[in-house]
Amino acid sequence: MSEFLMKLPPHQHGKYVMKHTIFILAAAMLPAVCFSFYYYGYRILFAYLLTMSVCALTEWTYDSIKYRKDYLHRFLEFKGSITAAFIVMTLPPILPYYIYVVAALIASLIGKELFGGFGRNVYNPAITGRIAVLVGYSSYMSTFYLPTSNIFENGLFNITTVPIDAVSMATTLTAAKETVAVGGTLPVLMTETWLPSFLGFIPGAAGEVSTLALLIGGAVILITRIGAWRIPFACLTTFLVLATVFWYFNQGYILDPITQVLSGGIVLGALFMATDFVTSPLYSKGQIIFGIGCGALTVLIRIFSSYPEGIGFSILLMNSLVPLIDRYTKPRSFGG
Amino acid sequence: MKLYSIKGGIKLKQNKFADANIINTLPVLDGELFYYPLSNSFCTNSIPVVSKGDVVKAGDLIAKASESGFSIDIHSSVDGIIEDITQIKHSKLITTEGIVIKASEQSGDYTKLTPAKDIESSVKNAGVLGMGGAGFPSYIKFCSSKSQVDTLIINASESEPYLTCDQSILINKADELIETILLIKKELDIKRVIVALEGNTTEQTDKFKQLAKDNSIDIAELPRKYPYSGEKQLIYVLLGRTVKKGEFPSSVKVMIQNISTIYSIYEAIKKSKPVIDRVVTISGDIPTHQNIIVKVGTTVRSLLEKLNLDPEQYNRIILGGLMTGTSIADLDTPLLKTVSAVLLLNDKVASHDEEACARCGRCIDSCVMRLSPTGINNSIVQGDIDQALKDDLMSCIECGCCSYVCISSRKLMESIQYAKNFLVKDHIASLEMEKASGGKK
Ligand code: SF4
Numbered sequence: 001m002s003e004f005l006m007k008l009p010p011h012q013h014g015k016y017v018m019k020h021t022i023f024i025l026a027a028a029m030l031p032a033v034c035f036s037f038y039y040y041g042y043r044i045l046f047a048y049l050l051t052m053s054v055c056a057l058t059e060w061t062y063d064s065i066k067y068r069k070d071y072l073h074r075f076l077e078f079k080g081s082i083t084a085a086f087i088v089m090t091l092p093p094i095l096p097y098y099i100y101v102v103a104a105l106i107a108s109l110i111g112k113e114l115f116g117g118f119g120r121n122v123y124n125p126a127i128t129g130r131i132a133v134l135v136g137y138s139s140y141m142s143t144f145y146l147p148t149s150n151i152f153e154n155g156l157f158n159i160t161t162v163p164i165d166a167v168s169m170a171t172t173l174t175a176a177k178e179t180v181a182v183g184g185t186l187p188v189l190m191t192e193t194w195l196p197s198f199l200g201f202i203p204g205a206a207g208e209v210s211t212l213a214l215l216i217g218g219a220v221i222l223i224t225r226i227g228a229w230r231i232p233f234a235c236l237t238t239f240l241v242l243a244t245v246f247w248y249f250n251q252g253y254i255l256d257p258i259t260q261v262l263s264g265g266i267v268l269g270a271l272f273m274a275t276d277f278v279t280s281p282l283y284s285k286g287q288i289i290f291g292i293g294c295g296a297l298t299v300l301i302r303i304f305s306s307y308p309e310g311i312g313f314s315i316l317l318m319n320s321l322v323p324l325i326d327r328y329t330k331p332r333s334f335g336g
Numbered sequence: 337m338k339l340y341s342i343k344g345g346i347k348l349k350q351n352k353f354a355d356a357n358i359i360n361t362l363p364v365l366d367g368e369l370f371y372y373p374l375s376n377s378f379c380t381n382s383i384p385v386v387s388k389g390d391v392v393k394a395g396d397l398i399a400k401a402s403e404s405g406f407s408i409d410i411h412s413s414v415d416g417i418i419e420d421i422t423q424i425k426h427s428k429l430i431t432t433e434g435i436v437i438k439a440s441e442q443s444g445d446y447t448k449l450t451p452a453k454d455i456e457s458s459v460k461n462a463g464v465l466g467m468g469g470a471g472f473p474s475y476i477k478f479c480s481s482k483s484q485v486d487t488l489i490i491n492a493s494e495s496e497p498y499l500t501c502d503q504s505i506l507i508n509k510a511d512e513l514i515e516t517i518l519l520i521k522k523e524l525d526i527k528r529v530i531v532a533l534e535g536n537t538t539e540q541t542d543k544f545k546q547l548a549k550d551n552s553i554d555i556a557e558l559p560r561k562y563p564y565s566g567e568k569q570l571i572y573v574l575l576g577r578t579v580k581k582g583e584f585p586s587s588v589k590v591m592i593q594n595i596s597t598i599y600s601i602y603e604a605i606k607k608s609k610p611v612i613d614r615v616v617t618i619s620g621d622i623p624t625h626q627n628i629i630v631k632v633g634t635t636v637r638s639l640l641e642k643l644n645l646d647p648e649q650y651n652r653i654i655l656g657g658l659m660t661g662t663s664i665a666d667l668d669t670p671l672l673k674t675v676s677a678v679l680l681l682n683d684k685v686a687s688h689d690e691e692a693c694a695r696c697g698r699c700i701d702s703c704v705m706r707l708s709p710t711g712i713n714n715s716i717v718q719g720d721i722d723q724a725l726k727d728d729l730m731s732c733i734e735c736g737c738c739s740y741v742c743i744s745s746r747k748l749m750e751s752i753q754y755a756k757n758f759l760v761k762d763h764i765a766s767l768e769m770e771k772a773s774g775g776k777k
């Protein structure tokens with residue numbers, strides 16, 4: 001008699017599985033990655049590849065040791081590649097390569113595996129890695145560049161050196177902080193920076209400068225429902241409202257809200273990092289609370305702390321509240 | 337007709353290969369064995385009224401409903417001799433006590449039920465069950481519905497893949513169905529009848545639709561989404577009424593019946609025929625798909641033999657739909673009143689390990705009961721049944737959507753089913769023990 005397979009219902013599974021999610025996420029990051037490539041050349045591409053390999057290898061080794069089994073299919077899902085790309089995107093474009101390695105190791109080991117692996121981590125691993133090197137190598141972290149040329153003029157295979165014409169320059173946010181610190185005032189509306197900031201021709205971290213590229217990718221994430229739309233919606237709304245209020249009462253000392261939202265990592269953070277499904281709340285009410293928290297904290301850090309940028313810290317802080325938020329925002333069941 | 341929208345549900349591949357226009361009949365062979373389990377997962381055991389060696393005719397009562405709990409009458413579906421009363425296979429319970437009948441020559445006739453005074457008693461005497469799969473005795477719906485129901489909903493949507501047996505009844509038995517619906521409407525003094533059909537039904541159902549229109553019965557075309565046909569979901573989608581947790585449809589003045597059940601009621605009232613056969617869809621990865629009338633108690637083995645299907649060629653046999661049916665290992669498992677389909681599949685089953693939940697929220701989005709499958713699963717895995725109950729474990733309708741969509745291949749519905757069937761009872765028992773021992777101190 002032949003053996004029939006016994007299984008509990010349901011007897012079919014959807015075609016859509018983890019690797020598709022990872023694939024769509026990667027596709028969503030592509031516009032921003034391409035922009036950084038166009039802007040900073042092969043050097044940045046090499047950084048992406050390096051960080052990805054480090055993340056993937058760490059994960060694979062860890063899984064093999066932990067489960068005493070070769071988890072090739074897990075390895076092939078390339079979950080770590082998303083973390084790796086985020087690390088490069090949030091760091092300044094020109095760094096010694098070992099910093100990427102350190103960030104990647106910290107992200108995958110401390111940010112992910114120590115919590116029990118993908119799905120169990122409380123903190124966003126990419127931000128964990130980024131904050132670690134931000135604190136550890138702070139001198140490198142404030143040096144940003146504004147290339148005056150792009151890869152085509154720069155020599156295609158120049159991966160070791162800084163682009164020839166790159167000008168070391170502070171970001172809009174740092175510059176504003178410094179101006180105010182030495183007693184100067186800011187223009188009320190910095191209209192002339194709006195367009196370059198939107199397109200991305202400003203100094204900043206490798207993947208966060210071009211708001212346009214990020215919006216395209218963010219749209220992909222939200223339309224495919226990989227990230228909950230409520231989080232960026234709540235986060236950006238709160239950010240804009242608070243930034244407007246503070247700006248209105250401190251004109252000349254605080255950047256106008258449009259410049260604020262277009263510079264720094266707020267769009268990248270809200271669309272890509274806060275929506276990371278592993279570390280964000282499960283239920284709709286909780287997602288709104290989470291978004292509001294991220295937006296408000298970012299404004300407060302930008303205005304009241306010595307750091308020019310605060311989205312990373314805000315997301316990490318809100319991450320740690322997620323279990324609590326989830327616990328008190330459970331929806332009622334149908335008819336319950 | 338205006339439909340209320342409801343959160344959740346999934347789109348499934350339809351695979352409706354079996355032609356709904358034709359209903360075949362499966363012959364009975366001399367000496368074939370028929371099995372009748374005395375219980376289903378829902379009901380308390382019926383009590384046998386025959387003993388070994390008795391000669392029975394089709395339609396004869398062989399076990400009567402027990403007085404306690406939900407229970408139903410069981411009738412012989414063939415002419416034959418009682419072979420034994422022993423432990424037999426059951427698709428859901430593995431083994432259970434049951435009656436075995438050896439078929440002799442068939443007269444083709446059946447023993448008529450004694451005429452009853454109202455629908456409720458004829459439904460009870462005929463042993464009608466919810467034929468959609470749940471197996472809830474139908475007479476209970478009638479006795480709890482008397483004069484407090486204003487709407488009758490007929491569920492004619494089959495959202496599971498492959499199944500077309502309900503549709504085949506709809507197409508072939510339109511007159512009979514309408515007649516029965518009108519009878520129930522009159523007897524229970526119901527104001528409105530709605531028949532819920534699946535969206536984009538073919539022209540074949542036009543006859544039914546026309547008849548329904550002539551008799552002022554409303555037709556609602558549901559979107560093709562699984563599982564809109566769950567009772568509470570259907571009531572909400574059609575009427576906007578919410579059945580509270582732990583309540584029955586009668587609490588919102590609704591009676592809901594499956595279309596196959598309506599046909600069984602027709603046979604019980606008009607033909608005095610107990611439920612001894614039903615339409616079953618035979619489909620899957622087989623060459624000829626069909627709808628066929630099968631006698632209750634037929635084993636899968638003899639069904640396949642008569643249809644010239646070689647079980648060796650398939651690796652899975654599923655009784656019922658793909659989402660909620662039961663896979664069986666033993667070909668001697670009998671087909672019961674609740675089995676709407678036999679699916680023979682031969683496919684690779686991806687055996688993914690369960691991974692840690694990625695918290696993607698897809699299971700929550702898919703759940704029509706607005707539960708949190710991942711949260712409940714977590715509590716169950718950690719052994720925290722209290723928390724699972726607080727999260728409304730018992731409201732789960734076991735539709736399977738959550739397991740279907742999970743990107744980490746977590747066995748969500750499986751664990752919830754297990755907890756509902758076993759862990760909760762243990763948990764309540766242990767709580768009572770604790771209370772008792774605490775009282776002594
Ligand atoms: S099986 Fe239960 S928990 Fe899962 S989707 Fe269906 S009703 Fe929700």
Ligand code: SF4
Binds near residue numbers: 692693695697699700
């Ligand atoms: S679908 Fe699976 S991975 Fe996603 S939240 Fe539910 S249980 Fe977790």
